[in-house]
Amino acid sequence: MTANAHIMTGLSRIGMLLRSEGWRQAEATGLTPTQSQILAHLVARGPARIGAIAAEIAVTQPTTSDAVAALVRKGYVEKRPDPADARAAQLHSTDAGTRLAGQLAVWPDALLAAVDMLDDSERAAFLKGLTKMIGALQMRGAIPIQRMCVACTHFRPNVHSDAARPHHCAFVDAAFGDASLRLDCGDHEEADASARLESWARFTTEPAHV
Ligand code: SF4
Known part of the structure; x- marks a missing residue:
């Protein structure tokens, strides 16, 4: 096995932990990993259009639109007119969404401890x-x-x-x-x-x- 292959293996192990943490959070909060990413993005960076968020989290626009629709239904995100273009909508986190995002921002304890080493x-x-x-x-x-x-x-x-x-x-x-x-x-x-x-x-x- 080459050093590069070892690095890939190591990255996939860490990716596995992050994916499993994403699904654990999904169970705890009722959000899918994509919904969590969108909510965390809106809370950290402020209001944004769907297209900008899709590009930022590297997910297709239809997938982003579906996830946003679910977040709106759950009361965590709302759409308001974009001040720069009233025909377009901007997404905003609601108070409930901001509270929930506070729970999502936590990294897995095991990973934090490993980095701390x-x-x-x-x-x-x-x-x-x-x-x-x-x-x-x-x-x-x-x-x-x-x-x-x-x-x-x-x-x-x-x-x-x-x-x-x-x-x-x-x-x-x-x-x-x-x-x-x-x-x-x-x-x-x-x-x-x-x-x-x-x-x-x-x-x-x-x-x-x-
Ligand atoms: S990204 Fe780096 S260079 Fe740019 S403002 Fe932040 S710290 Fe400075």
């Missing part, structure tokens, strides 16, 4: 590896653009000589290291395609000080 350097290396993998999937169009550093207009990778904090976030104007790379950042602003390519090349090229 990593020391600081393992955590930084793992996060950098994950960032590279998710960035590569994004570059290939396999997943939508994520709110992560490598897709952000404020990201300046490997610009500092300090090996512990080689990157720079122009939004907060501060240097940071691999352990602080963000995979879902509220301050993220999507860079244009050429800036993303440039940033990606710089991020994936080992700096001279390493």
Whole structure:
């Protein structure tokens, strides 16, 4: 078995745990995993149109529409006119939906404990590896653009000589290291395609000080 195959096996084990947790939550809350994802998305990011949510969670629009219809029936989501275009509808979480989403945001205890076992350097290396993998999937169009550093207009990778904090976030104007790379950042602003390519090349090229 090659190292790559071992990595795939490891990822599938973690995926298995997350899937089983998704179904456990589905039983506990009466929501399917897709409904949970939509509700969590609306609560975390605010109102959105169905098309935007479908793209974000990488599910087809008909599947998203069915899940939204179920959430509306259950009283967790409501449709209101989009202020930017009164002919279109925006989805909003209701108070009941926001309360329920608070229960959904919890990661499996076993996974949290496993991540907690990593020391600081393992955590930084793992996060950098994950960032590279998710960035590569994004570059290939396999997943939508994520709110992560490598897709952000404020990201300046490997610009500092300090090996512990080689990157720079122009939004907060501060240097940071691999352990602080963000995979879902509220301050993220999507860079244009050429800036993303440039940033990606710089991020994936080992700096001279390493
Ligand atoms: S704003 Fe967020 S996503 Fe963008 S570079 Fe800074 S930390 Fe990373």
